[in-house]
Amino acid sequence: xxxxxxxxxxxxxxxxxxxxxxxxxxxxxxxxxxxxxxxxxxxxxxxxxxxxxxxxxxxxxxxxxxxxxxxxxxxxxxxxxxxxxxxxxxxxxxxxxxxxxxxxxxxxxxxxxxxxxxxxxxxxxxxxxxxxxxxxxxxxxxxxxxx
Numbered sequence: 001x002x003x004x005x006x007x008x009x010x011x012x013x014x015x016x017x018x019x020x021x022x023x024x025x026x027x028x029x030x031x032x033x034x035x036x037x038x039x040x041x042x043x044x045x046x047x048x049x050x051x052x053x054x055x056x057x058x059x060x061x062x063x064x065x066x067x068x069x070x071x072x073x074x075x076x077x078x079x080x081x082x083x084x085x086x087x088x089x090x091x092x093x094x095x096x097x098x099x100x101x102x103x104x105x106x107x108x109x110x111x112x113x114x115x116x117x118x119x120x121x122x123x124x125x126x127x128x129x130x131x132x133x134x135x136x137x138x139x140x141x142x143x144x145x146x147x
Contacts, residue, residue, distance in 0.1 A: 035109070037095070038102035054098040058088040075132075078124035085117030 042050040049056055061084035069077030091098055092109045103109055125132040 035102040035104055036106055037092070037097050038099070039097050041095075041097050041099045052099040054088075054091045054095060055100045058084050058091070058101060061087060075124055075127055078127070079121060082117045082120030082124060085113050085120060087117075089113035089117060 040046075040051045041053055044051075062081050065077045065080030065082075065084060067077070068080060071077075088101060089110050092101060092106060092113060101109075104112075122133070122135075126135060126138070
């Protein structure tokens, strides 16, 4: 049985002095990996807002939705919050680097932002009074669980 290699090892048959790293994971984790796409969007000498514009765009849109909701424009505000999450999913999918908008892997971020955005938009469209859409099985589920 071979020991797992965690240090660089000399590759047999190569020129002396050249090392290769093992492809095996170390037995003890030293640090957490940054999510893919989690680097700076703009160069390091750019001002902070320019380096994190995707996150600021999503937060600004969601903040505007919360403000509208606070001023009693409920449906438009919650729709804007859902659209902000969908915008985050699109930005995470389309841009190679999104800064702090990258929290987990690309797939997990897109799935999380997208599902939450769709659910919030659907709930905003179903809100009473005068719902824009009517989904019968959800209405039946609500009546079954409450009554």
